Amino acid sequence: MTTTAPVPPSDASLSRPRPEWPDATGHFGPYGGRFVPEALIAALDELSEAYEAMRVDPAFLVEFERLHRDYTGRPSPITEVPRFAEHCGGARVLLKREDLNHTGSHKINNVLGQALLTKRIGKKRVIAETGAGQHGVATATAAALMGLECTVYMGEEDTRRQALNVARMRLLGAEVIPVTTGSRTLKDAINEAFRDWVTNVETTNYVFGTVAGPHPFPAMVRDFQRVIGDEARAQLLAREGRLPDAVLACVGGGSNAIGIFTAFVPDADVRLVGLEAGGDGVETGRHASSITGGDPGVLHGARSYLLQDAHGQTVESHSISAGLDYPGVGPEHSYLHDMGRAEYRPVTDSQAMEAFALLCRTEGIIPAIESAHALAGAITLGKEMGPDALLLVNLSGRGDKDVETASAWFGLAEHTAPTDGDERAVEEGRGGEPGPPLGDADHTTVQDGDAL
Amino acid sequence: MNSQLDTRIGAAKAEGRAALIAYLPVGYPDVPTSIEAMVAAVEGGADVVEIGVPYSDPGMDGPTIQEAVDVAVRAGVGMADVLSAVSAVAAAGAVPVVMSYWNPIERYGVERFATDLAAAGGAGAITPDLIPDEAGAWLAASDAAGLDRVFLVAPSSTDARLAMTLAACRGFVYAASTMGVTGTRSTVGDTAQALVTRTREVAPDLAVCVGLGVSDGDQAAEVAGFADGVIVGSAYVRQLLDGHGPAGVRALSEDLAAGVRRR
Numbered sequence: 181m182t183t184t185a186p187v188p189p190s191d192a193s194l195s196r197p198r199p200e201w202p203d204a205t206g207h208f209g210p211y212g213g214r215f216v217p218e219a220l221i222a223a224l225d226e227l228s229e230a231y232e233a234m235r236v237d238p239a240f241l242v243e244f245e246r247l248h249r250d251y252t253g254r255p256s257p258i259t260e261v262p263r264f265a266e267h268c269g270g271a272r273v274l275l276k277r278e279d280l281n282h283t284g285s286h287k288i289n290n291v292l293g294q295a296l297l298t299k300r301i302g303k304k305r306v307i308a309e310t311g312a313g314q315h316g317v318a319t320a321t322a323a324a325l326m327g328l329e330c331t332v333y334m335g336e337e338d339t340r341r342q343a344l345n346v347a348r349m350r351l352l353g354a355e356v357i358p359v360t361t362g363s364r365t366l367k368d369a370i371n372e373a374f375r376d377w378v379t380n381v382e383t384t385n386y387v388f389g390t391v392a393g394p395h396p397f398p399a400m401v402r403d404f405q406r407v408i409g410d411e412a413r414a415q416l417l418a419r420e421g422r423l424p425d426a427v428l429a430c431v432g433g434g435s436n437a438i439g440i441f442t443a444f445v446p447d448a449d450v451r452l453v454g455l456e457a458g459g460d461g462v463e464t465g466r467h468a469s470s471i472t473g474g475d476p477g478v479l480h481g482a483r484s485y486l487l488q489d490a491h492g493q494t495v496e497s498h499s500i501s502a503g504l505d506y507p508g509v510g511p512e513h514s515y516l517h518d519m520g521r522a523e524y525r526p527v528t529d530s531q532a533m534e535a536f537a538l539l540c541r542t543e544g545i546i547p548a549i550e551s552a553h554a555l556a557g558a559i560t561l562g563k564e565m566g567p568d569a570l571l572l573v574n575l576s577g578r579g580d581k582d583v584e585t586a587s588a589w590f591g592l593a594e595h596t597a598p599t600d601g602d603e604r605a606v607e608e609g610r611g612g613e614p615g616p617p618l619g620d621a622d623h624t625t626v627q628d629g630d631a632l
Numbered sequence: 633m634n635s636q637l638d639t640r641i642g643a644a645k646a647e648g649r650a651a652l653i654a655y656l657p658v659g660y661p662d663v664p665t666s667i668e669a670m671v672a673a674v675e676g677g678a679d680v681v682e683i684g685v686p687y688s689d690p691g692m693d694g695p696t697i698q699e700a701v702d703v704a705v706r707a708g709v710g711m712a713d714v715l716s717a718v719s720a721v722a723a724a725g726a727v728p729v730v731m732s733y734w735n736p737i738e739r740y741g742v743e744r745f746a747t748d749l750a751a752a753g754g755a756g757a758i759t760p761d762l763i764p765d766e767a768g769a770w771l772a773a774s775d776a777a778g779l780d781r782v783f784l785v786a787p788s789s790t791d792a793r794l795a796m797t798l799a800a801c802r803g804f805v806y807a808a809s810t811m812g813v814t815g816t817r818s819t820v821g822d823t824a825q826a827l828v829t830r831t832r833e834v835a836p837d838l839a840v841c842v843g844l845g846v847s848d849g850d851q852a853a854e855v856a857g858f859a860d861g862v863i864v865g866s867a868y869v870r871q872l873l874d875g876h877g878p879a880g881v882r883a884l885s886e887d888l889a890a891g892v893r894r895r
């Protein structure tokens with residue numbers, strides 16, 4: 181009798197040729213690297229080495245593919261959205277449906293990889309930072325699945341904005357620690373997680389949620405997320421017989437964007453467009469557009485574009501979307517920007533919410549507010565590129581977590597009638613004023629044939 | 633190269649004691665009071681003052697230091713204030729060394745920082761989130777300006793990293809005594825002593841100072857038993873946070889200064 185070890189599929193994402201960057205020490209041109217206390221270098225080296233060994237280990241590849249398929253539900257489908265596309269200047273719009281993944285966003289792709297890595301290096305506890313709560317939920321999920329202890333740091337401001345996800349993490353057995361230092365958002369949650377890691381590094385692994393942070397996180401998280409673009413590229417070739425003209429994704433730290441971009445980087449004719457959170461508008465200073473409105477510096481362990489003042493202090497970011505409300509961006513995006521391979525554009529809160537409502541009304545899909553930034557980018561880019569353009573949009577997550585924010589913005593719930601003095605609506609809307617209700621005459625794009 | 637830190641720590645050693653190194657951030661509770669507190673630390677017996685540059689994301693500091701630094705960041709304290717503090721500490725007779733996360737220095741301009749720091753009488757800088765691997769610009773600028781540069785070593789540093797880091801240091805090396813962030817603790821730990829021993833084996837001529845966790849004269853005496861310098865931060869800041877002002881800082885310095893002489 182012969183038994184053969186399972187063989188990983190030859191087209192596994194992690195086995196594909198990687199971009200030439202970063203270099204061996206984690207530099208993407210002038211960006212990236214490691215700006216961390218020496219006390220963390222041994223742990224980062226351990227992670228780098230273990231990861232490089234793991235990514236070519238057939239047993240790991242088989243297990244990773246199995247989890248993608250049986251647990252997450254990969255491959256995620258492509259959905260064409262013609263009624264939405266009517267508002268995009270005649271372009272065709274295809275969505276990559278990361279919102280249909282288990283736990284509701286692309287974050288699970290990365291977390292399963294890092295959780296397997298945690299087990300491989302023999303650590304029993306994971307920590308994570310989270311903004312919108314999606315990475316925290318994904319980490320808590322993987323920890324439950326693999327029997328790891330889990331602590332999630334979340335800015336106190338975000339625990340309020342994303343209360344549903346706090347409850348989800350606790351249901352999954354994770355400890356959620358609200359962070360009350362600094363601006364009480366994602367950047368401070370990352371600081372606290374790094375503090376925990378420096379202190380408990382012997383027992384604890386830091387499961388980082390995006391393509392930022394010190395080497396090896398930007399490269400490793402990219403590798404775990406590139407499955408999005410690898411699948412999408414093959415799916416488009418199969419159903420359209422061609423590549424898209426542009427690939428769009430929202431950019432917070434940048435993991436879903438790098439995830440869908442990577443497969444297309446060598447396809448010079450495919451435009452790669454990252455949509456940053458423009459908040460109230462980049463010109464107002466209240467935004468989270470690190471590349472459009474920031475400049476290079478060092479934050480959270482790497483050199484990249486960031487929002488900073490004349491003294492090099494990180495400036496607080498602003499966005500209706502907790503997942504994009506971060507003053508930095510992954511170093512690979514800075515590099516792709518400088519070399520002109522990808523373009524980055526801001527999308528304001530109101531543009532994002534308009535696109536959010538439009539997808540709900542025209543296609544019956546409630547997107548995450550993060551992903552709605554990419555949808556808003558498609559509306560603008562479609563109009564620029566004209567009819568026949570084929571746009572691929574990464575729908576990075578679903579909007580269940582955002583229902584409360586959206587109700588407040590649009591004044592939908594009974595108790596959040598959009599009167600001027602409604603404090604709750606004002607607070608949740610975050611722009612100072614709640615947005616106009618759906619059906620407001622200003623929002624003609626939403627109204628076209630889609631009356632409430 | 634003539635190193636202010638090496639000279640001062642060497643002088644303490646010649647007296648048969650360890651040097652006392654006091655950390656205080658510029659701008660808490662305000663710039664003038666923070667400078668008064670630094671001068672008080674010197675009057676109480678500090679040999680070296682680590683002048684902290686306020687930073688919005690001090691990932692290596694515990695809640696005590698972060699609380700004070702947040703106030704300074706919100707008040708817009710910057711490098712000009714830091715340079716005034718450097719001059720004041722030099723005038724008070726101690727060696728001023730700047731302690732800064734990397735981004736404020738990069739933002740100010742690495743060469744400009746080195747030139748201005750040297751002109752103000754500063755010895756050099758301690759850079760907690762800059763490892764020598766990433767420090768090309770700073771190595772060049774500090775050489776050109778004749779400044780000391782202090783990098784950190786940790787119990788988890790491999791022998792190879794230890795050797796590389798010690799070779800890049802000038803003035804002293806900062807041994808992080810326990811794994812973790814700054815903040816007072818009840819015991820400093822044996823790991824510190826083991827780390828000091830390892831650094832001495834590799835670089836016998838480089839002073840090694842121990843930080844992270846010392847809060848009183850007794851602990852200072854314990855660390856002075858095996859290190860060339862004792863670094864105290866959170867305990868000084870605590871004096872200011874608790875409203876004891878520069879007088880409280882002076883009193884703490886006196887206790888610690890007696891400690892480093894006790895061994």
Ligand SMILES: Cc1ncc(COP(=O)(O)O)c(C=O)c1O
Binds near residue numbers: 434437
């Ligand atoms: C659905 C969704 N999309 C995007 C993001 C932003 O992260 P990144 O830019 O790393 O994809 C988040 C972060 O929480 C998210 O939940």
